[in-house]
Amino acid sequence: MEAPRDPDDPIVAVATASGRGAVGIVRLSGQRMAGFAGSLCGQPLAPRHATLCTIADATGATIDRGLAIFFPAPHSYTGEDVLELQAHGGPVVLQMLVARCLSLAAEPDSSHRPRLPRLRLAAPGEFTERAWLNDKLDLAQAEAVADLIDAGTEQAARSATRSLEGALSHEADAIAEALVELRVLVEATLDFPEEEVEFLERAAALPRLEALRTRLDTLLGSAKQGALLRDGIRVVLAGQPNVGKSSLFNALVGSELAIVTPVPGTTRDRIGETISIDGVPVRAVDTAGLRDASDDPVERIGIERSWAALADADVIVWVRDLTRAADPAHAEADAGIAARIAGAGAAQRVLVVFNKVDAVDLADSSVDSGDALRVSATTGAGLDAVRRALLARAGWQAHGDGVFTARARHVDALRRARAHVGDAIGRCAAGDAALELVAEELRQAHDALGEITGRYTPDDLLGAIFSRFCIGK
Ligand code: GDP
DSSP: OOOOTTTTHHHTOSSOOOOOEEEEEEEESSSSSSHHHHHHHTTTOBBBBOEEEEEEEEOOOOOEEEEEEEOOTSSSSSSSEEEEEEEEEOHHHHHHHHHHHHHHSSSSOTTSSBBBTTTEEEEEEEEHHHHHTSSSSSHHHHHHHHHHHHSSSSSHHHHHHEEEETTTHHHHHHHHHHHHHHHHHHHHHHOOGGGGGHHHHHHHHHHHHHHHHHHHHHHHHHHHHHEHHHHOOOEEEOOSSSSHHHHHHHHHHHHHHHOOOOSSSSSOOEEEEEEEEETTTEEEEOOOOOSSSSOOOHHHHHHHHHHHHHTSSSSSEEEEEEGGGOHHHHHHHHHHHHHHHHHTGGGGEEEEEOOGGOOOOOOSSTTOOTTTTEETTTTTTHHHHHHHHHHHTTTTTSTTTTOOOOOOOHHHHHHHHHHHHHHHHHHHHHHHHHHHHHHHHHHHHHHHHHHHHHOOHHHHHHHHHHHHHOTTT
């Protein structure tokens, strides 16, 4: 079991990525660390100045020579005293520096007391958690730090920066403030029950609530886009064997990852690759061809896995073969797939794509694909339309500027806030006198909004958020 970690303990960790690099950083954070920092670096450190110093082990032998920067509280990343040591970026030397920090912390000073009792290794995300605890950033911004580090595309990185700058938090806070005003109004009215209707009318409570709902709708729409950008879109290519799923997959991801052969049933397992379409991370998964009668037990398992993959896809690209559109057996098998997709409630998520348009005569009336997309994995014709349709089917509407990253929990909190405001509007509009219930709806809406920036987040949720950070962040 994980040891309970005291937020007052000083902490230390390697802050740069593991592996070798020109420079590596060891970071410490804690209260009243100036003395310790001076002992470690062999000289007092001027605040926020890069000081060239030598760090030695307990025997006096040099571990490394590098730069030390001391950021006194509260002007630091965590809001506590922070020391950053920029050393040579090798994993061994950085670990030796961390070990030296820990051993020096335990060493007694002139008054026989340890220099920095309780210095310990930082848990993942603990520096950022402290920044949050010390009001350096709010919870949505702290999450944006992790999103920026994890960003898989330039668009995702820019959007995470916007969240870090407060694009989500500021609007959530502004809406919360407007809610507070209304709550105050309603709570005050509760004290004067005989006047409540006129009171609310005079204060234009209803139009103000409606304006609030509109703002929540707008923010919710943006947050949904931001969550798509952060989490990416999971796309599964499915269809009968030999329709060209693997070829289309390769054409979309731009490499020869999946095996393409004229022999049906070659793709037996799922192959996945993340690509960027308009900056949105799209995880494309190729699957084993869907057919009923396979004698091969390995292929049968593959087919079952295909269906399982379809269940949690955001978009299912159902690849069909134009060259066999007129073949009754093929059409029957496609009808079976359509029925199973509909049965699984997945019809909304399906994008039908007819492949091999290069090999058919479109003037031939038997080649009827309705208004479905027609592509050729071989020539690349129609691929851009497939990419655009994929994004649209997943609900992506945003374009570049103004998008900020968000998480499913933000979307969920906004949905709840919006629902409570909607219920409050319903009660006000109905003119029923249950003003306590309106007050309660507004309180719940306020709580839900507070979860976004972390004002009312239960501790277990906090643990879950910060534990997904890397060490040293
Ligand atoms: P899968 O079993 O559905 O993954 O299909 P494959 O990608 O392995 O392709 C099956 C066969 O169809 C191979 O011989 C491919 O070369 C051929 N094929 C795939 N896409 C196209 C296309 O757009 N046009 C033509 N003419 N042939 C294609």
